Ligand SMILES: Cc1cc2nc3c(=O)[nH]c(=O)nc-3n(C[C@H](O)[C@H](O)[C@H](O)COP(=O)(O)OP(=O)(O)OC[C@H]3O[C@@H](n4cnc5c(N)ncnc54)[C@H](O)[C@@H]3O)c2cc1C
């Protein structure tokens with residue numbers, strides 16, 4: 001057992017931290033206040049090779065491991081979580097190409113994804129379901145030279161301006177996965193949604209009306225792609241759990257900073273036991289979460305089926321993040337719930353994660369089915 | 374012991390509920406809680422309209438002495454706040470009706486009472502509270518806004534913060550320091566009233582977490598206030614603030630608001646199918662709703678007990694702290710439960726995707742107010758420890 005980061009992991013972590021602290025602060029208000037995605041950030045992230053961290057350099061990736069992916073996600077979300085969420089989607093889509101596309105498609109698409117010349121989005125959720133594959137209504141019908149897709153997808157991150165979408169649809173009664181260029185006739189999106197947190201990650205419905213894709217756009221063959229969904233979600237869950245750790249870390253740092261400077265009864269509130277209690281609880285939960293995330297990433301690097309471990313991680317870390325950010329807010333008193341301090345944004349962002357990539361109920365199901373009996 | 378309401382109480386309570394139900398139908402779209410009153414022009418107009426309706430029925434003077442047009446008892450006031458809380462109907466100025474009026478009854482001179490109570494009773498004059506300062510929150514007695522006496526006026530200079538509704542309110546009740554040399558910081562503070570239109574008063578917005586305009590910072594530059602506007606005695610203002618402890622503090626308005634939220638969530642779970650089954654049949658959801666309902670009824674019982682004790686002048690100071698912490702934390706948990714049950718539809722802002730006009734998205738952010746405002750939960754716990762449990766007093 002060795003709990004230390006390797007030298008390359010540590011170097012990478014430092015590099016991303018430096019990058020995030022230097023480059024991301026100007027985008028905070030654009031994303032959170034204006035609810036707008038700053039496309040200027042894309043070349044910066046691409047230059048740091050942050051869009052394809054665990055992928056083979058042959059396909060444009062950084063050739064690093066999933067622990068490094070988690071480290072990067074933590075550092076980015078400490079400053080601005082929605083940027084990390086945008087990177088996550090790029091990894092989820094890249095990962096589908098990596099696992100399911102032909103060599104030719106990989107060589108064509110993955111470098112463009114890793115350099116963010118093409119932005120991806122991922123479409124499972126629909127108006128009627130976000131977790132039950134049996135209820136998916138989007139259909140794919142095979143014709144002589146193409147598949148024809150019809151349906152509506154809901155809450156799709158990056159959708160308003162994505163170039164390519166991985167879409168789950170029912171083909172001959174079974175779930176299959178397709179990729180669709182978004183400039184194909186029949187593909188449209190609705191206005192983006194205004195939401196509580198993770199603002200600036202543009203979210204909208206996607207409407208598919210007789211969208212025709214070539215036969216080679218069916219990814220990994222017909223049917224049985226519920227597994228592809230669960231598998232796709234492991235990388236997504238790793239990323240978002242790491243984002244929660246970043247939010248918690250930022251909350252703790254903000255709370256300490258505030259408590260050291262806020263004078264009350266002639267001393268900083270940092271000296272009060274009531275504040276010690278809050279900070280200590282925050283720190284304990286942050287550390288537990290961090291190590292769950294590192295371990296989940298490590299297992300993924302070992303090629304071990306990590307569905308259970310990622311479900312455990314996601315279940316624990318996402319609900320913990322809400323508590324930790326709330327306590328951070330409490331330390332700030334009235335300042336904490338005003339727009340004057342950073343902590344309220346961390347809290348709103350944290351809230352969004354509980355139901356992403358499967359609600360907590362789904363995680364419990366995934367866990368229990370994989371417990372030793 | 375008798376937990377049953379008298380027939381008369383039942384009848385009166387029903388009347389409050391009926392009137393509020395009607396008023397709720399006129400609520401502007403997306404109106405929520407305290408922020409709803411102050412954030413938009415429509416919300417403010419609605420607040421004033423409701424106040425007029427209540428004033429006409431004499432419901433802004435419940436529990437007041439008869440000579441000031443009072444009627445009913447503190448119990449009636451509680452029923453009224455249950456009704457406004459349940460329907461999320463404004464109209465009762467928390468500062469004027471709930472805080473200032475009882476303070477004046479307890480501590481003010483006849484002249485002050487005659488001058489200021491009628492416009493509270495008629496719902497025409499709305500108030501704000503200028504107490505907190507950037508460096509005086511929980512440690513309120515550290516406040517430094519100064520008032521220097523010049524003839525029959527005070528000249529006030531300083532800054533107040535978190536002043537809820539100060540951008541709309543007509544008048545303010547403020548705490549200022551009149552004796553900077555007093556031996557204890559609680560001494561030398563004066564409680565006074567002034568018109569928000571007085572020259573030298575500048576109100577700047579501070580946006581709340583959800584982007585709404587609820588509170589403000591208020592700058593006071595050479596603001597001249599007549600000495601006759603002092604409540605109680607000069608330098609005795611701290612004592613005046615302490616009488617606040619004797620007011621209706623059951624939090625039943627907030628508690629009834631939660632009753633309505635649970636009802637809405639239950640309806641939603643009955644109507645919404647996931648995997649072909651109504652959410653109401655999901656064991657996890659059922660148990661969480663049931664747990665919330667238990668907590669809510671515990672809060673409700675505690676709140677009624679406090680009202681009962683208060684109406685006999687028996688309440689200990691920590692009782693109100695207990696119900697405030699309990700119902701405040703419950704409110705935050707309830708908002709959390711709401712967003713979890715509604716899923717992403719509970720996290721988008723008021724739009725065609727949102728449920729309940731985006732109520733839970735907003736409420737999730739507003740549900741913390743009770744945990745910070747009017748004494749943070751940590752301060753309430755200190756009070757419970759000192760007065761309730763007899764633990765040694767600490768800073
Ligand atoms: C910011 C954001 C970004 C998203 N990005 C994407 C994306 O890029 N691609 C994509 O496909 N999807 C995306 N989603 C959708 C998300 O993955 C789904 O919302 C999620 O999987 C849940 O789906 P559902 O709300 O339809 O819930 P369902 O599983 O259909 O359940 C219906 C409702 O019941 C609730 N519920 C069910 N069981 C329980 C229980 N036991 N306890 C409490 N509540 C319960 C759920 O919370 C939900 O509100 C995004 C969502 C958000 C908020």
Ligand SMILES: Cc1cc2nc3c(=O)[nH]c(=O)nc-3n(C[C@H](O)[C@H](O)[C@H](O)COP(=O)(O)OP(=O)(O)OC[C@H]3O[C@@H](n4cnc5c(N)ncnc54)[C@H](O)[C@@H]3O)c2cc1C
Pocket residue numbers: 262264269272274275330331332333334335337501502503504505506509510511512534535536537538588742745746747748749750751752755768
């Ligand atoms: C929505 C809202 C509306 C408000 N409206 C008004 C208004 O209209 N008028 C007005 O005057 N004020 C208003 N306030 C201010 C409110 O009264 C103060 O926020 C409150 O007194 C706490 O002060 P603070 O925010 O400065 O926090 P601080 O006192 O700085 O507290 C910071 C943290 O330290 C903790 N802490 C401080 N002292 C102790 C202690 N002795 N022991 C243990 N823990 C401690 C607190 O619990 C908190 O966690 C409002 C506040 C809110 C949130």
